[in-house]
Structure formats: structure tokens, C-alpha cells
Amino acid sequence: QKEVEQNSGPLSVPEGAIASLNCTYSDRGSQSFFWYRQYSGKSPELIMFIYSNGDKEDGRFTAQLNKASQYVSLLIRDSQPSDSATYLCAGADNNAGNMLTFGGGTRLMVKP
Amino acid sequence: EAQVTQNPRYLITVTGKKLTVTCSQNMNHEYMSWYRQDPGLGLRQIYYSMNVEVTDKGDVPEGYKVSRKEKRNFPLILESPSPNQTSLYFCASSSLPSGTGNEKLFFGSGTQLSVL
Numbered sequence: 603q604k605e606v607e608q609n610s611g612p613l614s615v616p617e618g619a620i621a622s623l624n625c626t627y628s629d630r631g632s633q634s635f636f637w638y639r640q641y642s643g644k645s646p647e648l649i650m651f652i653y654s655n656g657d658k659e660d661g662r663f664t665a666q667l668n669k670a671s672q673y674v675s676l677l678i679r680d681s682q683p684s685d686s687a688t689y690l691c692a693g694a695d696n697n698a699g700n701m702l703t704f705g706g707g708t709r710l711m712v713k714p
Numbered sequence: 715e716a717q718v719t720q721n722p723r724y725l726i727t728v729t730g731k732k733l734t735v736t737c738s739q740n741m742n743h744e745y746m747s748w749y750r751q752d753p754g755l756g757l758r759q760i761y762y763s764m765n766v767e768v769t770d771k772g773d774v775p776e777g778y779k780v781s782r783k784e785k786r787n788f789p790l791i792l793e794s795p796s797p798n799q800t801s802l803y804f805c806a807s808s809s810l811p812s813g814t815g816n817e818k819l820f821f822g823s824g825t826q827l828s829v830l
Contacts, residue, residue: 610754645804645821646757690756701772702819704749704756 605629606693606705614711621678623708625691628672632693632703635667635674640688640707649689650676681712716741720805720822727795728830735790735825737805743820745808746788747772748780750801751824757804763788795829802826 605628615621625635634653638646652658652665652674664677674693678685691705718739727733739746747762749772759772763782777799779791788807792799805822 606756608756643824645824646819647821648818651818692757701759701762702757704758706754706756 606691606703608689608691608705608708610706611709612711613708614713615681617681617683617712617714619681619712621681621685621710621712623676623678623689623691623710625674625676625705626672627674627691627693627703629693629695629703630669630672631695634694635665636692636694636702637663637665637674637676638690638692638704640690642687646690678710681710683712683714686710686712716820718805718807718820718822720803720825722825723823724826726828726830729796730794733792733795733827735792735803735805735827737788737790737822738786739788739807739820740786741807741809741820742785743807743809744785745810746782747806747819748778748788748790749804749806750774750799751804752801760790760803795827797829800827800829 607626636651637649639649640646650665652667658665662679666675688707688709690707692702694702721736744765748760749757751757758774760778761780763769803825806819808819
């Protein structure tokens with residue numbers, strides 16, 4: 603059973619702070635990882651993907667992957683109230699049809 | 715505009731009354747999938763399809779049926795709905811199953827189903 607685990611939160615941070623969202627996975631075959639943002643009542647939208655160990659930066663967002671520790675994280679710098687949403691972590695096993703396994707999501711609240 | 719169209723947006727029904735949730739994409743994607751989302755459980759895959767006439771079970775297929783007679787359409791059928799199928803449902807499509815690299819998953823707007 604492949605599992606992707608996330609703390610459900612809510613994670614509350616003040617505006618302008620760094621929000622750190624974490625995700626662990628059990629399947630060592632997972633090779634690609636994705637972060638989706640989901641506003642309340644809306645569909646998920648892709649923020650970032652990462653498949654190499656290390657950091658990947660895109661604007662205020664940085665994804666981090668550590669395959670040895672089976673750990674993925676998303677950092678949001680200069681957090682804004684508009685970042686308040688649920689963040690879903692997902693892993694894909696390229697050798698198993700690339701099917702995505704989603705975590706339960708972490709709810710982020712950025713307070714003005 | 716590239717999109718996945720899902721209908722209806724909201725549906726209230728009673729136990730045992732057959733229903734269909736439609737899903738259509740206009741991007742010529744080969745891969746389509748259905749997910750259900752319940753609080754704290756994230757998105758769980760119900761069924762997926764790699765191409766026309768090719769469907770397979772996901773993690774939670776019990777109580778659901780799908781068909782892929784045309785590339786653009788992938789309806790979800792509940793033959794005899796039960797209250798435990800009350801959930802938020804999403805259809806998604808992509809060129810590749812995981813949205814590998816820049817090929818992201820496109821999601822429909824969701825269907826909130828309540829089975830009384």
C-alpha cells in the first residue's frame with residue numbers, strides 16, 4: 603500500500619513569514635512529486651513538481667526532495683493571505699504507470 | 715479554452731437511485747481519471763482510463779462504474795448509490811497519468827454528491 607502522509611493542520615503563519623509544509627512517503631519506487639494547491643470548494647491546481655534530490659525554486663515557492671529520507675517539503679516565502687488554502691502532496695511511481703498517490707493535505711492559514 | 719467540464723456541480727439523491735456524473739475534456743488527452751475527496755483523506759482514485767475502451771480500477775472502485783467510448787468523455791456511474799458514497803468527486807485528464815514534468819493534471823470543477 604503506497605502512502606503519502608501529511609499533517610492535516612491547520613498550519614497558521616503570519617503574513618510575510620515562511621510557511622513550511624511537509625510530506626513523507628512510504629513507496630521507495632516513487633520518483634516524482636507534486637504539490638497542488640486547493641482553495642476551499644475549488645479543484646486542485648499544480649504549483650510545483652520535483653523529481654531530483656535537492657531544492658527547486660519557482661518565485662516564492664521552493665520544493666525540497668530528500669529521497670533517502672523519503673521526505674518532500676514546500677516552502678512558501680513572504681506568505682500572503684491569498685496563500686491560505688489546502689496543499690496536497692502527491693507522489694508518482696514512474697515504473698507503475700505514473701499513477702499519483704495523494705496525501706490528505708495540509709490546511710494553511712496566513713493571518714494578516 | 716482548455717478545460718475539463720464536469721456536471722452536475724451539486725447532486726442530492728436517494729439510496730439506490732442510479733446516477734451518472736459526466737466528464738468531458740477538450741484537450742485530446744489520452745489519460746482520464748476519477749477521484750473522490752473526503753475530509754482528511756485527500757484525493758483517492760476511483761477509476762482511470764489510459765485510452766478509449768481501456769479502463770482500470772484505482773484504489774476505491776467498489777460501487778462505481780466507468781466507460782470510455784470516446785476519447786473526450788469519461789462518465790462515472792453509480793448504479794445503486796449508498797450514503798457512504800457521499801463525497802466530493804473530481805474528474806481529471808492529462809497527456810500522461812501523473813502529469814509528469816510540465817504535463818499537469820487538469821481537474822474538473824468537482825461534483826458534490828449527497829446520498830440520503
